[in-house]
Amino acid sequence: MRHADHVGLLAPGIRADEGGTWADLGAGAGAFTLALADLIGPHGLIHAIDRDRGALAELRASAVSSIPMAEIRTQVGDFTQRLELHDLDGVVMANSLHFVEEKLPVLARVRRYLKSGGRLLLVEYDSDKGNPWVPYPMSFGTWQRVAEDAGFSAPMRLASVPSRFLDRMYSALSLAP
Template identity: 40%
Template sequence: MELSEAINLIHTTDIHQTEPQIWADLGCGTGLFTKALTHLLPPQSTIYAIDKDITVLDSIPETYQDILIKKLSGDFTQSFSLPSLLDGLVMANSLHYVADHLSFLHTIQSSLLQPSHKLLLVEYDTDKANPWVPYPVSFQFLQKLATKAGYTTIEKLGTRASLYGRANLYGVLLTK
């Protein structure tokens, strides 16, 4: 996927404000959606790019689009903390690695996120598990999950065909 496609998949004007924000990208990989997020945040914001593969973090710049990127090695499915509570979180193709989605959402809400926060997700629109998507999060399933997790707004931002042809990808913004 190209950066412009990633930006289109998560593009929303509901994030951009004048004050700098603190976000994280859980399971950031090589940072494609970290970079896409920089196009949505106000200048001087900070993004924590978190991935368990320390080698992929080397490909992510320390600043991009006037946004500071702090790279951290760690497994987001395990318990961890950050220096401050986040205004938002992006999880692109990573929530499907969590077995208990609802418990995970409750955990990050109570330990990582401000009470009023935004959650950007990119997932495959499928209910069928496979080795690459062990715990799928279809859009229909996500709507029910988000409601149970206390989100009041579920806004589908974009879709695109998957390179693998199994299911479309979708981007969604959840807000409390």
């Protein structure tokens, strides 16, 4: 996938240059962090969190842009544990929740990090069948149930892209109560 694909998956959930404070949980080397940084623009701040220090170093190395974009602060952390985040305008979880089998406790934490009405932008493979690399994926149909069980609004499907790996990847928007 190219940068434009990452931007295309997140863009329908974001107002151009809206700024705000966001977190990208499981940011990895930052494919979606950089897309988010472009979209929310120079008045935004993104906490890019991952348990993989090396991936975050890669993200820092590639976060040099000639166009104005949000500030990115990297942090080594485990999103299944409590993180020092609060009053967020939005959270991105892109291909990271599928590493967690018991999703509800993680989602309960994420909900508490968000402001009322804050956005959770989820990017996942549209499948319920895992494999060694993507152990616990969630189709959009499953996400509709899980999001509501976790206290989020009914997810709105935003976009999808074909994927050679597990067919298709979708993005979806849910709001914190």
